[in-house]
Amino acid sequence: MIHDVISANYKGDYKIEVQFDDGKKGIVDFSKYLGKGGVFERFHDIDFFRRFEVNPELGILSWQNEIDIAPETLYAEATHSSLPDWMEGNR
Structure with a gap:
């Protein structure tokens, strides 16, 4: 199942808190x-990185x-879960 991102907040040091x-x-x-x-x-420019939406x-x-x-x-990384089977080889 795909879970949509509904909000995100920059936490510093290239870390973003993501809610699904x-x-x-x-x-x-x-x-x-x-x-x-x-x-x-482009992520090396921290100002660019922080302008996510x-x-x-x-x-x-x-x-x-x-x-x-x-x-x-994002879901797999944020929740420490596995990628869907159809994505496993694409990481």
Whole structure:
């Protein structure tokens, strides 16, 4: 089941507290994306990183409609649960 992101708050040090439509919430540490390159290079600009928003239509966390992270990935990381089986090989 896919759970939509309904709110998110920056906590410092590239950590964002994310809340989902089932009431669960947790902290996601985005510092690991800093070394991934590509579109994630933009995260090195902390001002850009802090300008994330929740897209209520899609239930995702987004950065200026340039970067988004799948809600399934956020949910797994925030709640310390497993990714859906269909995503396991894509991490």
